Amino acid sequence: xxxxxxxxxxxxxxxxxxxxxxxxxxxxxxxxxxxxxxxxxxxxxxxxxxxxxxxxxxxxxxxxxxxxxxxxxxxxxxxxxxxxxxxxxxxxxxxxxxxxxxxxxxxxxxxxxxxxxxxxxxxxxxxxxxxxxxxxxxxxxxxxxxxxxxxxxxxxxxxxxxxxxxxxxxxxxxxxxxxxxxxxxxxxxxxxxxxxxxxxxxx
Numbered sequence: 001x002x003x004x005x006x007x008x009x010x011x012x013x014x015x016x017x018x019x020x021x022x023x024x025x026x027x028x029x030x031x032x033x034x035x036x037x038x039x040x041x042x043x044x045x046x047x048x049x050x051x052x053x054x055x056x057x058x059x060x061x062x063x064x065x066x067x068x069x070x071x072x073x074x075x076x077x078x079x080x081x082x083x084x085x086x087x088x089x090x091x092x093x094x095x096x097x098x099x100x101x102x103x104x105x106x107x108x109x110x111x112x113x114x115x116x117x118x119x120x121x122x123x124x125x126x127x128x129x130x131x132x133x134x135x136x137x138x139x140x141x142x143x144x145x146x147x148x149x150x151x152x153x154x155x156x157x158x159x160x161x162x163x164x165x166x167x168x169x170x171x172x173x174x175x176x177x178x179x180x181x182x183x184x185x186x187x188x189x190x191x192x193x194x195x196x197x198x199x200x201x202x203x
Contacts, residue, residue: 003030009174034112048088054175055133058083061169068160073153079117086111115197143176
């Protein structure tokens with residue numbers, strides 16, 4: 001199982017970090033040790049003073065594929081979830097200044113909490129999904145798949161041109177605007193179409 005993530009897939013998020021809006025998907029990866037399941041607590045790492053939350057829709061790949069055509073790409077995932085791409089923003093900023101890779105900022109242990117998965121057939125339209133993240137009872141991020149720069153099918157087709165997708169792989173599809181720092185004691189609750197799927201604490 002691998003975790004593939006898409007950066008800057010919502011224009012307003014790219015702008016809030018003073019990044020250019022991309023013309024092709026921005027891809028990075030997390031190892032399987034980044035996965036955090038079952039709403040277990042996230043333990044804030046000592047190496048960063050600025051870990052940011054980034055709530056995202058996550059796709060679960062249901063069969064192996066390479067060089068997948070965009071028109072058939074919807075057949076390659078059958079479940080969706082909510083995830084958080086925890087990002088050590090201070091480390092990322094230092095690495096970006098030097099033109100270095102983001103892995104230390106993105107791929108650390110437990111940096112990818114994921115909720116339970118729901119069948120995509122449960123939803124009428126995958127491009128009208130609303131989702132939001134509350135921290136300590138206040139909404140911090142709110143997004144809709146209406147605003148995706150690159151569709152789920154475009155992402156699957158693009159990634160599979162470089163990397164073979166296998167059953168069980170997870171694809172984080174990007175975060176909307178509103179990212180901010182988390183602190184020890186914070187209570188995070190993530191909702192997909194007003195159904196609570198994430199509910200855990202920072203420790």
